[in-house]
Amino acid sequence: MKDFLDAVNLAVSKFKELNSPVRIISHLDCDGLTSASILSAAFQKQDVKFSLSIIPNLTETILKQLSLESYKTYFFLDLGSGMLKEIEKALPEKNIFILDHHQPQDSLTNINHINPHLFSLDGSEISAAGITYFFAKELNQENIKLSHLGIIGAIGDMQGKNGFSEIVNLILDDAVKVGKIEIKKGLRMFGAQTKPLLKLLLYSTDPYIPGITGNESEVHKFLNELAISPDKKLTNLTEEETKKLVTAIILKRLGSEENPEDILGFNYLLKDEPDESPTKDAKEFSTLLNSCGRLGKSSVGIGVCLNDKSSKQKAIEILAQFRIELITSLNWFYSNRNSSFIIEKPGFVIINAENNVRPSMIGTLTSIISNSNLYSTNTILISMAHTPEEDIKISTRICGRSKNINLKQLLNSITNLLGIESGGHNYAAGSVIPLEKEQEFIQLVIKQLGTESFLKANPT
Numbered sequence: 001m002k003d004f005l006d007a008v009n010l011a012v013s014k015f016k017e018l019n020s021p022v023r024i025i026s027h028l029d030c031d032g033l034t035s036a037s038i039l040s041a042a043f044q045k046q047d048v049k050f051s052l053s054i055i056p057n058l059t060e061t062i063l064k065q066l067s068l069e070s071y072k073t074y075f076f077l078d079l080g081s082g083m084l085k086e087i088e089k090a091l092p093e094k095n096i097f098i099l100d101h102h103q104p105q106d107s108l109t110n111i112n113h114i115n116p117h118l119f120s121l122d123g124s125e126i127s128a129a130g131i132t133y134f135f136a137k138e139l140n141q142e143n144i145k146l147s148h149l150g151i152i153g154a155i156g157d158m159q160g161k162n163g164f165s166e167i168v169n170l171i172l173d174d175a176v177k178v179g180k181i182e183i184k185k186g187l188r189m190f191g192a193q194t195k196p197l198l199k200l201l202l203y204s205t206d207p208y209i210p211g212i213t214g215n216e217s218e219v220h221k222f223l224n225e226l227a228i229s230p231d232k233k234l235t236n237l238t239e240e241e242t243k244k245l246v247t248a249i250i251l252k253r254l255g256s257e258e259n260p261e262d263i264l265g266f267n268y269l270l271k272d273e274p275d276e277s278p279t280k281d282a283k284e285f286s287t288l289l290n291s292c293g294r295l296g297k298s299s300v301g302i303g304v305c306l307n308d309k310s311s312k313q314k315a316i317e318i319l320a321q322f323r324i325e326l327i328t329s330l331n332w333f334y335s336n337r338n339s340s341f342i343i344e345k346p347g348f349v350i351i352n353a354e355n356n357v358r359p360s361m362i363g364t365l366t367s368i369i370s371n372s373n374l375y376s377t378n379t380i381l382i383s384m385a386h387t388p389e390e391d392i393k394i395s396t397r398i399c400g401r402s403k404n405i406n407l408k409q410l411l412n413s414i415t416n417l418l419g420i421e422s423g424g425h426n427y428a429a430g431s432v433i434p435l436e437k438e439q440e441f442i443q444l445v446i447k448q449l450g451t452e453s454f455l456k457a458n459p460t
């Protein structure tokens with residue numbers, strides 16, 4: 001950890017020798033948006049001029065466009081580590097900073113590359129927002145006021161479910177110290193601030209509640225027996241009601257594969273945000289940002305991070321739109337399970353949504369399916385969606401948290417056969433391939449994942 005923080009400090013001292021303007025390129029998800037917001041706020045404070053773009057993923061086409069610009073200094077946030085060679089080739093003579101936590105390409109470069117993987121840390125121990133936060137704090141200690149964004153970014157990347165890593169705890173300590181975040185132990189369910197219990201339990205996929213999740217009449221019965229109103233929000237329950245609910249959920253989960261008490265955990269509340277707002281709980285905040293990014297409204301997400309009131313209002317409307325689109329995508333999936341769009345085989349499922357799901361939504365859709373208990377643990381989901389540029393966005397996920405499979409390596413071993421690099425980490429990986437490679441890709445997946453030896457090594 002010390003080496004990692006030393007490397008951040010060295011990168012900052014190198015940056016201080018450079019002149020503005022600076023070009024920032026960041027990723028459209030919650031971690032990318034919080035990273036971009038931290039760096040933008042830090043640069044504003046230092047009077048560093050910059051221009052910012054938020055992109056779905058870094059491609060050679062984008063690098064080509066960047067190479068035509070006259071900036072001398074480029075920051076890549078939450079992306080870039082998987083494209084070191086391509087970045088160096090496209091942007092020679094430029095000062096490059098990459099603050100990313102994805103598995104890096106194996107390449108020696110002159111880039112100022114800060115990535116936990118280079119310091120014996122894992123990509124799931126700190127997200128890009130955390131790295132950017134340490135950079136910003138070294139630039140100016142007053143940026144400790146941005147620490148909550150480092151935590152929201154980490155949560156957006158599914159970190160902190162069972163507490164954070166040692167290094168992210170340093171950020172959390174800062175956020176608590178400056179009064180930005182309050183930690184509360186309790187039911188770690190999504191929507192505690194904003195959703196009535198009926199909806200909260202109905203849509204509770206993580207943790208999953210057998211017999212309750214997805215079954216509206218059972219949710220009514222369950223709450224009725226506990227004498228708790230389905231319209232009440234979790235945050236408004238009395239201590240007595242909360243205890244009853246926790247016990248009843250644990251009982252429902254007895255016998256399930258997971259530890260029944262996994263429903264308890266830490267919730268991180270933003271102290272400056274109003275109670276019951278979608279920006280109060282860091283988990284809900286991260287969803288708000290994700291929906292902005294994935295619906296192409298990144299600037300609204302940045303506004304939310306930087307505490308702009310009108311952006312917060314707009315983001316709530318975007319979230320509603322995002323939910324509608326997600327439900328439409330899920331409905332498409334369920335009604336096409338018996339069609340040629342979806343290939344269900346032992347151990348893996350290929351979901352080829354073509355133009356039926358937005359490319360920026362396909363990852364979220366695949367995550368929901370992987371958490372839904374629809375397929376058994378270890379089943380690999382490979383989803384595909386067409387992009388307006390006539391490419392295919394690929395998203396892969398694994399059902400349950402398999403320790404054996406590294407999805408990034410797995411996807412890479414397939415896309416490399418097409419001459420294409422994939423990115424991501426153990427539990428989520430993605431890529432972009434040309435449309436004309438669609439059938440070849442599908443056949444390669446079937447060939448590689450359908451073999452007896454693969455199935456034996458990774459039983460579902």
Ligand code: C5P
Binds near residue numbers: 082364425
């Ligand atoms: O887009 P999706 O959520 O499926 O991405 C899963 C993981 O793969 C993320 O970590 C993302 O950054 C990475 N990815 C990538 N290159 C792509 C698409 C996704 O590195 N072209």
